[in-house]
Each structure stands twice: as C-alpha cells, then as structure tokens.
Amino acid sequence: MIEDKAALKKLEDALSENYGWAMHLGTREKITAAVLKKSSRLKVAADQYCLLAASSSSELLSLVEEIAVSETFFFREPQQYDFLRSTVLPELFENFAKRETISRDDRIRMWSAACSTGEEAYSLAIACNQVNPKCNSSNVEVFATDVRNRALLEASRAKYQLPALRRCDAETRETYFENFYNPPEAPLDSRYTVVANARRLVIFRRANLMDGMFWKGVNNRFELILCANVPMYLHPVALRQIIERLSRSLRPGGYLMVAPAETSLIEHPRLKLIKEGEGFFQKQ
Numbered sequence: 585m586i587e588d589k590a591a592l593k594k595l596e597d598a599l600s601e602n603y604g605w606a607m608h609l610g611t612r613e614k615i616t617a618a619v620l621k622k623s624s625r626l627k628v629a630a631d632q633y634c635l636l637a638a639s640s641s642s643e644l645l646s647l648v649e650e651i652a653v654s655e656t657f658f659f660r661e662p663q664q665y666d667f668l669r670s671t672v673l674p675e676l677f678e679n680f681a682k683r684e685t686i687s688r689d690d691r692i693r694m695w696s697a698a699c700s701t702g703e704e705a706y707s708l709a710i711a712c713n714q715v716n717p718k719c720n721s722s723n724v725e726v727f728a729t730d731v732r733n734r735a736l737l738e739a740s741r742a743k744y745q746l747p748a749l750r751r752c753d754a755e756t757r758e759t760y761f762e763n764f765y766n767p768p769e770a771p772l773d774s775r776y777t778v779v780a781n782a783r784r785l786v787i788f789r790r791a792n793l794m795d796g797m798f799w800k801g802v803n804n805r806f807e808l809i810l811c812a813n814v815p816m817y818l819h820p821v822a823l824r825q826i827i828e829r830l831s832r833s834l835r836p837g838g839y840l841m842v843a844p845a846e847t848s849l850i851e852h853p854r855l856k857l858i859k860e861g862e863g864f865f866q867k868q
C-alpha cells in the first residue's frame with residue numbers, strides 16, 4: 585500500500601516531466617506495482633521509495649525500464665509498410681540518386697524514434713532492401729533510439745521469437761530471417777535472426793525524446809521518421825514539444841509516420857497529412 589498520496593503524486597509528476605508520459609489509469613497501476621516491488625526489494629517504505637525515485641534520475645530510469653509500454657513486432661501495420669515500399673522509399677532512393685554531389689557522409693537518413701526492442705527499425709531496413717536490394721550502409725542509415733537500455737540491448741542482439749514475426753509474409757520471413765522453419769513445426773521459443781544485409785543498416789543509440797540536448801544534434805537531418813505508438817502515451821505539452829522537434833528534424837519534403845490510431849494527434853503547420861487515417865505526414 586502507498587499511504588502517502590502526495591509522495592506518489594511527486595513520483596508521477598517526475599515521470600511526466602522527465603519522460604513526457606500522461607498519467608492514465610493503466611500507467612498509474614503499473615507505477616504502483618513497480619513501487620511496491622522495488623521498495624520491498626530495497627526494504628524501504630513505499631512512500632519513502634516514491635520520494636527517493638522522484639529525486640534520483642537513475643532510480644527514475646530503472647522504473648521506466650519496468651513500466652514503459654514496450655509492445656512491438658515486425659511490420660506492425662502492414663498497410664503502412666506497403667505505402668513505404670510503394671511510394672515513400674522509391675521516392676527517397678530516386679531523390680538520393682539525383683543529388684548532384686554526394687559526399688562520403690551523405691546517406692538517406694531514417695529514424696525509428698522509440699524503437700523498443702528493434703522490430704520497427706529492422707522492418708524499415710528490410711523494406712529498404714526490398715525496394716532497393718543494392719542499398720547498404722554507405723547510402724542508407726536507419727538510426728534507432730529508445731529510452732530503455734534493456735530494450736536496446738535486445739535490439740542489438742536481434743534474436744526474436746516467432747510471435748514477433750506474426751505479421752511477416754512467408755517470403756519476407758524466408759528471405760530476411762535466419763533459422764526459419766515452417767511455422768507449424770517451429771517451437772514457439774525458436775529464435776530468428778535478421779539477416780546481416782538488413783542489420784547492417786541499423787544503428788542503435790539511447791535517447792530520451794524529452795532531452796533537449798539530444799534534439800540539437802538532429803536538426804534537419806532525416807528524410808523519414810517513424811514515431812509510432814508513442815504519441816498516444818504523451819501528455820499534451822510533451823506531445824506538442826515533440827511534434828515541433830520531429831518537424832524540425834525532418835528535411836523539407838521528408839516524411840513522418842505515426843501509428844494510424846495516432847493520426848489525429850499530429851497537428852503542426854508544416855506537417856501535411858498525406859494519407860487520411862494512415863499516419864503519414866510530409867514536411868512542407
């Protein structure tokens with residue numbers, strides 16, 4: 585039991601301020617469960633633990649590692665990847681090929697912002713390879729970030745179980761995953777690895793989307809940003825700030841993809857909705 589509601593509120597406020605999270609009922613329940621577990625492990629009162637975590641950035645992050653909604657899987661919204669393959673990626677490759685001067689540092693830069701355990705970033709890398717089998721790390725970079733260290737460790741290991749591949753069509757599974765057996769015979773805990781061609785395109789880094797310093801380094805940098813299944817968890821002030829920063833991080837003509845269910849959350853004068861209800865915006 586957390587008796588001191590003011591202590592709990594202090595912890596919730598710290599999570600909102602530092603990570604941008606809105607306090608929904610489900611989030612509150614997860615916070616309470618994590619506080620009870622951690623305080624009993626540390627043998628301190630739950631109220632005391634709330635105050636301690638609210639004022640310690642490392643303890644706050646360790647709570648985030650436990651509480652954050654982490655669900656993700658390959659090709660989560662297949663119709664969005666169809667649009668990426670049919671329209672967005674061919675245009676990015678075409679524009680890149682048309683550049684008059686290409687320096688050694690030039691790439692088509694894409695970003696999976698809040699990539700969790702990596703499925704979204706690898707799906708994008710696979711889609712790039714499907715559109716242009718010759719693409720490699722000298723012309724494409726999929727930058728992938730998340731706030732949770734544990735998720736990033738799993739992402740860089742790139743070992744997945746069958747349920748994470750549930751939206752992959754058979755051809756994609758066979759071409760882009762190793763150790764793949766026919767689903768009926770494969771035990772559920774089988775591990776599948778993304779092939780090196782796609783893995784090589786992805787770079788993982790830790791970043792908190794509420795960290796102003798991080799954004800300074802990514803102004804005008806990306807041709808495509810995927811920020812899906814994150815806006816829905818943010819409070820309005822954080823959401824507005826992050827949308828503004830996402831917009832600034834896109835190059836003119838660049839694309840932003842959010843989850844279809846998040847389409848109506850994105851309002852920005854420079855981000856034009858290009859597919860009704862499908863989560864795609866283009867920077868004007």
Ligand SMILES: C[S@@+](CC[C@H](N)C(=O)[O-])C[C@H]1O[C@@H](n2cnc3c(N)ncnc32)[C@H](O)[C@@H]1O
Nearest residue numbers: 603652653654655656698700731792793812813
């Ligand atoms: C539901 S997952 C979405 C994963 C993936 N984008 C997708 O759509 O499948 C949400 C992710 O956002 C991350 N996250 C939450 N708050 C964040 C923040 N302030 N900065 C960076 N990542 C954050 C969580 O750690 C989690 O991995």
